[in-house]
Amino acid sequence: MQLSSSKAKKTADRDGNNKAIASPTQKFKEIPQLCVAQAIVKVLENLGVREAFGVSGGAMATLWGALSNSILIDVLHCRHEGGAAFAAAEAHFASDRPIVVFTTAGPGITNAITGLWAARDEGAKVIYLSACTSATQRGRWAIQETSDQTIPQSGIFTSGALFNYATVLESPQQLPQIARRLALGLAQPGGFVAHLSIPTGVQSIPIETHIPEVNLAPALSVPSQETIETIAQLLCEGSFAIWAGFGARRASAAILKLAERTGSAVMCSPRGKGIFPEKHPQYVGVTGVGGHESVMNYMQEFSPQRILVLGTRLGEPTSFWSKDMVPAKGFIHVDVDPKVPGVAFPFADTLPIIADADIFVKALLKHFPEQTEQNITLPNPELNAIAPAESNLVRPEILMQAIQRIVVDGSDAVVLSESGNSFTWTTNMLRFPQANRYRVSTGVGSMGHNVTGVVGAARGRNGKAVAVVGDGSMLMNSEVSTAVKYQLPTVWIVLNDAYYNMCNQGMTLLGMKGADAKLPDTDFSLIARGMGAEGIRVEAEVNLESALERAMAATGPVVVDVTIDPTRFAPSKGRNKSLSAQGVKSSTEPAKGTQVSFPLV
Structure with a gap:
């Protein structure tokens, strides 16, 4: 097989059979020049992206082609943009890698928004790539025109409630800055959802800028020794419970040690199931939607003085904002997001701790070194008897x-x-x-x-x-x-x-x-x-x-x-x-023991 000139030269140099040294100019010419779409893919590869979920379209053909030809990123072509976004969010949680979503312009963007909103709310790390109408075609009724004349720009193409970071790449010179912003966002604790929209005409422009190397070393908040000592003293003043949420999923082993050393009861949010083994005798159940009566039984019978909240926002699905869940001396609320502690229960005493749950609990364990024998029997999640079948259908x-x-x-x-x-x-x-x-x-x-x-x-x-x-x-x-x-x-x-x-x-x-x-x-x-x-x-x-x-x-x-x-x-x-x-009343009195099952409002 005959090698191309560049491949022949690489082989000769590697084998030592060709001693000629190319000039700097010759070396530069041999480096293939990347277009914007290819450069973006290189940035994504450097950021650790290995999967991309999306739906193709003419406006983003160049970008789709560049993704498809990546040697590191697998492209999964889906049937709906919303499905691609949901799949990307769950791929992140399954792999702990940043995941790409890609769509075309217009309806590709609007179809993906619900899934991207969910990714932001769930705390996923997702980079969304979309196409938009080139500047020279805006306002001229282009096919699936995506401009400020057809789609609101604020919040979709700019950072805000939907995206942690969003921008439109209008020039190749923006790429280094965008790469840095993406790297910084992905390195932060918690979720990060970004939107990078590239006009169709810009995707194929050759780049002359350097693609920067990126550093994804996480920057985690570490509580001071004084803070840890203060929390340990407060927890030793009386009984306390642990309320674990999805944000504490990496702290599972440390939470188990803390619970067993202190004898504290553990409850979890619906998303936190399994963070604490659900058949453990100190597990009192799930709170909120689909939760267990055993949680309320514990709160009423044992009345913990404080609750150590780890990685949950305590929103309606987790707490129903019930005053019965507020302990006498309030919450110690640990979260990486400073906007979380104290917001769901603004009337309750709350000591906010901005830290990673795993780092915090491991530091706290040093103040509870001895394992104590536990003689208290806590309420555990109920296993209700199953009523007899009333039809041939599956119960x-x-x-x-x-x-x-x-x-x-x-x-x-x-x-x-x-x-x-x-x-x-x-x-x-x-x-x-x-x-x-x-x-x-x-x-x-x-x-x-x-x-x-x-x-x-x-x-x-x-x-x-x-x-x-x-x-x-x-x-x-x-x-x-x-x-x-x-x-x-x-x-x-x-x-x-x-x-x-x-x-x-x-x-x-x-x-x-x-x-x-x-x-x-x-x-x-x-x-x-x-x-x-x-x-x-x-x-x-x-x-x-x-x-x-x-x-x-x-x-x-x-x-x-x-x-x-x-x-x-x-x-x-x-x-x-x-x-x-919330004021929803029944016009009829339900039979004793029946339950209303209804979506969140």
């Missing part, structure tokens, strides 16, 4: 028990739950032995988040990912076809009851008549097979375990369509109290 409670045995206990798969009743069933009934096995979205809680996010989770961890979803979400926005294309080990377990049932059950028990949440009967196993995935239909409880075992053994995507009983009310007692506090 969701029995399905959850099968998922616990086959998926949670029988594998290392990550489990993602969709919003709606699937959220409350899984949060309340599943028990995880360790952190980073369970993912839900609480703040945004968009339908479609994890029916698509499961694709990113499987790709990010290079292993099994299982989504427990509703039929409404599955109809709204799924990426089964994408999983088929890349043969990702994904499983969808569909709670198929032919309803938007969180809404249906909630409206029924609130006595609000006339609202129709019924869905046409759908066979998702047939749809899955039509797209090239394996589809399994389960219509009887006796077939549940064999279906799940088959799905978990498969190497490619599987949809398990389970026809569940729509009359079984999801465990949402805590949510009922929150709705009442």
Whole structure:
């Protein structure tokens, strides 16, 4: 095979057979000149990006081509921009790497916004690349024109509530500054979502600027020794509990040591499930949506003097802002974000500590060196008796028990739950032995988040990912076809009851008549097979375990369509109290023991 002149020279120089030394000018000419799109990809490679999820389009063809030809970045072409953004967020949590989302102009941008909003709210590290209309074409009715005449610029193309950092690259000379800003953002603790929009005409311009090397060494807040000593003294003044959230997921081992040395009870947010082993005798349960009555039992019976809050914002999905969760001497609230401590409970005494949870707890452990014997029996999450079946349909409670045995206990798969009743069933009934096995979205809680996010989770961890979803979400926005294309080990377990049932059950028990949440009967196993995935239909409880075992053994995507009983009310007692506090009243008196299941308001 004949080598090109440049390859022949490299080979000769390496082997020592060609001693001629090229002049600096000759060396410069041999270096291929990059265009803006290629330079951006080089920056992303330097930042540690290894996956990009998106949907193509003419306005960003050059950028898409550059991404696709990267030797380090794998491009996954999705079916919807929103699905790509949700998948990217979950790929970050599964891999702990920054992930790219890419879309074309116009509707590509607007379709992606909900997923990017969720990425920001969840604390993911995502870089969004979009195309926009070139300057010379703006205002002239270009195809999918993206300019200040068609799309609001503030907050979409500028930094704000949606993006930590956003800009439009109008000139190649901006690239070094942008690279530095991205590196600084990714190195900070917590999430970082950036938007870089590149006009179509700019993407192919050759660059003459140097692409800077970047340093992603994290800058973590470290509390002073005096602060640690003060906190230790306060905690020793009386009993305290630990309230762990998603932001403390890397502190799992340290939290376990602290709890066992001090005998403190531990509760967690819905996103924090598994940070503390859920079958541990000191675990009192999940708070908030889908949470456990055992938490309130603990607060009433044991009345801790303080609560050490680690990595949770204590927002409505976690706390319902309940005054019953405020201890007598208030909160010690640890978070990397200085805007968090004290905001959810502004009336409560709160000592704010701006620090990484793992660093903080490890420092605190030095003041609690001895392990003490614990003779106190704490309330643990309840395991309610399952009422007898009233139809031939599958009871969701029995399905959850099968998922616990086959998926949670029988594998290392990550489990993602969709919003709606699937959220409350899984949060309340599943028990995880360790952190980073369970993912839900609480703040945004968009339908479609994890029916698509499961694709990113499987790709990010290079292993099994299982989504427990509703039929409404599955109809709204799924990426089964994408999983088929890349043969990702994904499983969808569909709670198929032919309803938007969180809404249906909630409206029924609130006595609000006339609202129709019924869905046409759908066979998702047939749809899955039509797209090239394996589809399994389960219509009887006796077939549940064999279906799940088959799905978990498969190497490619599987949809398990389970026809569940729509009359079984999801465990949402805590949510009922929150709705009442916000003024939502029932026009009829619900039967004793029933629960209102309804979306966040």
